[in-house]
Amino acid sequence: MKTKKLTLNKNTRMNFVTYGVVIVAYVILQTMVTTGSISSSLKGMLVPICAYVVMAVSLNLTVGVLGELSLGHAGFMSVGAFTGVTAALALQGVVASGPLRLLIGMAVGAVFAAIAGVLIGIPVLRLKGDYLAIVTLAFGEIIKSLINNLYVGVDGSGLHFSILTNKMAMDEIGRIIINGPMGITTIEKLSTFTAGFLLVMVTLIIVFNLVNSRSGRAFMAIRDNRIAAESVGLNVVKYRLMAFVTSAALAGAAGTLFAMNYSTIIANKFDFNTSILILVFVVLGGLGNMLGSIIAAAALTILPEMLRSLQDYRMLIYAIILILVMLVTNNAQLKSLFSRIIPHKKEAADNE
């Protein structure tokens, strides 16, 4: 029994390395925050990095593990952000504890994003490949459009909703929470780095444990060969939906975390470009490789800041780096050229 426990398989080992990296990074950064030895710009990015890490890991579940390209992941983040923040704001007078309100907000965000995931997933997952991708893009845009025209207020009798107009029949203590294209302007900044770290850990536990279970094997089987998966009795629709909805729910929680780090949030923040940004994290980090997603999300969030001294050129350089990395990692000739330049890298690869 003892020897069995010690010989962990490669996946399990990798998962523990990932947990370890995240915990160590948190401890180091948190120490730097308490001792004040961290730049204010980096400090301000800690929560967004956590949110993007959760986004990347959850999208990797859809793209890397399930094998379906989604171009609308920011849509779920948006649903989570707006519903979660609304819940947290509506509960301002009811629940005294800030962290508890944040937790409730994230849970509400996750639930609503999951509902959106089901509504979107049922029609979308009947499609294949690029058609599925374009429909997820379309859903992302629809969500953005709808939230941009959504007005939500709260008063003594509860929440009020309206589309296209901010005229809602509210009593005198009524206040507007979501104000159409202006978004939410009265957010309490409840998100903290610790909350972000905890959400990252919860996300990793959910994703790793799901992937290393019969459900996760079903996702990968469907990815590798749908017809064979059906032939061994897997309900393809059920498992595709399960992966998609889990991914959406995690993105929803990340949306709440992200939004509650700012005082204002607008729907246009979660547009197609954000979906693409997250997809870039996933592809750069490696499909199915969660540690890769985490590193890519963190590095690429910090990169534009580090390039700030280059001023106007920074986004141009970001674009060039992106293209070069894709070329170097995916072109056989360039790959071998690089492994010759960096010989130890090749050795490491050979030893694997």
Next chain:
Amino acid sequence: MNEKKRMNKAKMVPVPSKAIIPERDIDKAPILECSHLGIDFGGLRAVDDFNLTIGRTEIAGLIGPNGAGKTTVFNLLTKVYQPTRGTILLDGMDTAGKTTAQINHMGIARTFQNIRLFSNMTVMENILVGLHKEMTYNALTGILRLPAFFRSERIARERAMELLSIFGMEDTADAVAGSLPYGAQRRLEILRALATNPSLLLLDEPAAGMNPSETAELMENIVKIRDTFNIAVLLIEHDMNLVMGICEGIVVLNFGQVIAKGTAEEIQSNPTVIEAYLGKQQ
């Protein structure tokens, strides 16, 4: 035909539907009965009026020239294609309107002519996917790592190792399926199908790409699998040594229609079959 290669073959006896099944299966209802099965692709009648009865523990063969519609029959049986006409009774139950996945739950498992493994997953994981329905814990139990998860996973892994031992593949358990040699991939596909606990196993050209000694070993293993699991096997194969050596009932298909049925001896001497394979003698 070499006599010693004819393994464990029973005498074939007729059943009421005019088909023949092995004598030992006569007290039990046939596992598969399909009648007047057919499918059209556009105007083409790819398979027409296909009738087949397979006994409970029979090893049956489906042969015919290339393009005769053999794989299409498999696709009809497993509902990868929905039949245009006819009925398929599996263990006496009508399979009309069922999906491929439901057919597997009802008891048919198959392999594919162009191997369809989960090639990025390990050998062990491929078998575990086959054992999916044996494991009953739900996703939440998996996420929370409740005791039921560990129990179920342990049992499944032990079962998977037993299955791997049929072909002596235990030491490849952690290899990535796509990296296995061709023959091993074919064997793994059979094991994955067996893992789903079928009562009828469909093998689509199991000996393709194998050398004579591998084929001989495969023949023994197919018989062994039938005897161990007490199941029926229907196989498509071009290797006549294999077909004539282990198949009890044989059906010959040409241009989507059954041109002959019977035992190996009957098929070998059937002039229509000889014509279909070799052309008309001048």
Next chain:
Amino acid sequence: MTFLNYLLSGISLGSIYAIIALGYTMVYGIAKMLNFAHGDVIMVGAYICFFAVSRYHLPPVVGVLAAMAVCTVLGIVVERLAYKPLRAAPSLAVLITAIGVSYFLQNGAQLLWTPNPKVFSSVVGTGRLALFGGQLTVSYVTITTIVSCIVIMIALTWFTGNTKMGKAMRACSEDKGAAQLMGINVNSTISVTFAIGSALAAIAGVLLCSAYPTLVPTTGSMPGIKAFTAAVFGGIGSIPGAFVGGLLLGMIEIFAKAYISTQLSDAVVFAVLIVVLLVKPAGLLGKKVSEKV
């Protein structure tokens, strides 16, 4: 008459989408890649034309030709440098590279030409044609756009059906390996496809900015996405599909703006796309490819 006015502006906008979608669909058909940088080529084309006409006072025709020339070269260069090395790579890698190219073009334009909006002056003037005794007026831009789109559509159909290069393109989009064995130069065929697609993007850019005169470095993004949607709508890879998809999308967008809500028009457009794909999973004119088992 208002209905006819909406219909005309719908067809006009749809024609622009159709021209962009034709480029998208040709590139997709042959390279099997979603070229997200295509929208930004539109923007580059519009800038070139803008500078040629407004800054250097060249005749509009020269401006359009210059835009086409620059975009053609740009398309070929981008394909050679960024996409060709990735021909054997997974499609996601190519997709991300295309996104990188899109960022590059947008930010490059921002550096070269500043983010300040340029007011694009229509290449065919601002005149209008009065019909039915002045009850219905049609701008020259609308007429030019619709006519250009029809001409391009006919020309492309003829080109792919009757010329040697066109046949090579169709062969490559069916099976690159087999095409190569038949002696077709796959690389140059792909280059030509990118060249044609980019030249079309330049025309679309000029027409787009003639109708909607504000030009900024992100001008091409949204029309690019819409045209991509149009191409999928019609069945991606199909030339008539892109034409039909583009026209329908333009009309749906204008009618949604007119009769439902301006703010929600995009939501309506995308919702229609989803419904169409659910009914016809390969788009209106796309052919269904089923996997051989």
